[in-house]
Amino acid sequence: MELDRISDMPSDVRVKISSSLPIRDAVRTSVLSTNWRYISAMLPHLVFYAHSISTLPQKFANAVDHVLLSHIGPVYKFKLAPKHICVRDFDRWILYVSRNSIKEFILEILGQPYYKLPSSMFLCRDLTHLELHKCLLQPPSTFTGFKSLKTLKIVWVRLTGDALQNMIAHCPLLERLVVEDCDDFNQLNINAPSLQVLRFIGGFKYINLLNTSNIVDVYIELYQFACKSSNLLRFFAQLPNIHRLCMKAKFTKYLADSCLPLEKLPKPCSPLQFLSLRIGTDYDKDILLCILRMCPALEELEVFASNYKAIGGKVNSWVDEHHSCSNTQLGRVKIHCSFPEVDGALELIRFLLLSSPALETMTLCTTALHPFVSYNLATKLLGLWRASLNLEMILNDNVLLFPKYNYGTSFYDDVMSVF
Template sequence: MEVELDSISNLPREIVEKILARLPIKEAVRTSILSTKWRYKPAMLQNLKFDEQCVSTQNHITFANIVDQVLLLHIGPIHKFELSHRDFLASADIDRWVLHLSRSCVKCLKLVIWKGHRYKLPSSFFSCQDIIHLRLHNCILKPPSTFRGFKSLEHLDIRHVTLAQHAFEDFIVCCPVLKRLILKYCDGFTNLCIDAPNLKLLDIDGSFEDVSLQNTLHLEHVDIRLEFKVRWVVGGSSNLVKFFVHLPNIRDLQISGYVLKFLAVGPLLRKLPQPILFLNDLYMDVNFTDLEEITTALCLVRSSPALRKLEIVVNHIDYHHVVGEVNSWFENLGENSDCQLTELRRIEIVAISDAKAELDLIKLLLLSSPVLECMTLKPFSVDGSLELLKQVVRFRRASVQAEIIFLDP
């Protein structure tokens, strides 16, 4: 047993650190009693994670006491600090820990606050200038006037965070190397304006009156969901054109909720002035009783010559539009549409019904996709699904190898 212990104790420092990093913090701390060689090893951990596993039901040591003890005895830099506990945490305790981290060259900081009022980040937080990866949950972000950004920040994930309009815009601009931005259920600002020249991934979920992208030419992956319908003002310009002019390198796009409704504001187009040359995967929520949404969706499809996978979820929200207007539009479109999808291989349509507009879209896609391999359809309900299947399998197909798969609702 002693031989085994010695062999472990004599492992290279980086190996020991990797072993300790994979243990819950309370177990890692307990290794200090193994031998004199291990006494200070837990105190030198560079990655600290505090969650429910830290507290034992067999003693009365509080979560805050555990964090305090670990930080008090810690030696050297802390590169990664994760705090996530579902019980109430006092703001004064978190303030104390953040102050300690501001002096420790922390590179990855995750503060996930579950209970209580939103935690207001202290001024010491903005001194953490080595941060590369930042996640905040249930916080208030109010940068001081002297704040000039996090110059090394590459990954920003903020959820249920409150910050003012100017604070959000300035914060993004002052993070010049930002590559990934996740923004969900935040409040305090109504216009989403993002200026990030190195951004590659954008994931948005919220309610905004406007979405504006600037200097986002490197964006490749975009997932945007607008949760509530806002009365967007129709002006002389097209939201669709303004949005995609800053996405020349987009490869993966997911738009859901009311995004199509937002993009449809302004003149309706058959194609964008400039094609979306590199878009391979496209996911959309579409309401087939809304002519503006259908027109905008088909404009995106027509403008994407490299499209390989298309997924559509039928949105059954009723906008009180005239269905006859939509059906007439599809009839005028006819089989001689300029929609040629020469790279499209996979199509998936979820919550499909036997509505004429939805069937007309299926017919159009089958006729426009010469290399299509598979079209997967998932009906909205069991009722009428057999009749739907009978109609679809009779549609003409441009691809002789195209397979149609029906899934249970």
């Protein structure tokens, strides 16, 4: 008889192969041979998608029950993504995994009412990764925290600000926190000494970061806020080691509701290397300039300048007002703007070109332009003075060739080489 190499593979290899398959196909491997019969029953990672099993609630529940009843050994990862829910089924499954050394739990409720997590969920002491979608989160009074949790992601979760604050405070090893589209918080207090990545999408009136000196990556997309005072200095003081900062929607306005005097700027924030923000008014422009002055080590800048309107209907000159600003480490710039706001963006481009001697790449992404309009815009870009002699200018994926010298009157040949 020929050697059956598939069946003679070591059991750990067979488990690894089955773990990479959808749960339905992994169960089907039990018919290959006697050596494969119980492999699917030992899978440590169980992932159940409605589209990969059945969109019918009863069939989906039966499939999950069959796998859990025949399972042997611990369950380290358990993920559910059903289209319909039955509270009794969910409570039973969560109770089962809470007794099986669960480390990663992901629950994505799709298109159904909010599901209230049972108390057994808070008994998973070994959790390192927790994701909840469209749930009602109310930790019991006896909850002492997830002592091993490193990643917490909640999306469309109903909870109070105090509940989130207490949960974070009781997760001493938390490194990554994601809060998206949850109920608006009056005051968002985050006390997490091990936190490194913070992502927040939603609304709050006030954010306070306590004992968060290890945060290096922040993404905040703020829909609404009520605070009327400047928060720029306090925000950067709470993040002394930040490397990446992305500010979307109204968060730029939250940092400074009015112009911030340059003489009040704090000591330089040396670690910041990447900055992404949206410019909507001159106040946003002032925030960008303040951050550029505060962050001498900034290497990459992304600006969304769509709908940029200056106060009073006039675009102020970036260069004339801030000619002394120098971005010595800035190497890559990307600017997004629609065609009507190109003139406002040109002032920003001119400022960055003159103040960035190490600039290597500048990319301007605009809406689809008529070839004649593109030619005129390219001519303006190539006519701008620049501090860097090793600069590549890109306009909508087209590389513009600067003239040999840093000045000139005729760019026709260079522009026509692109268009």
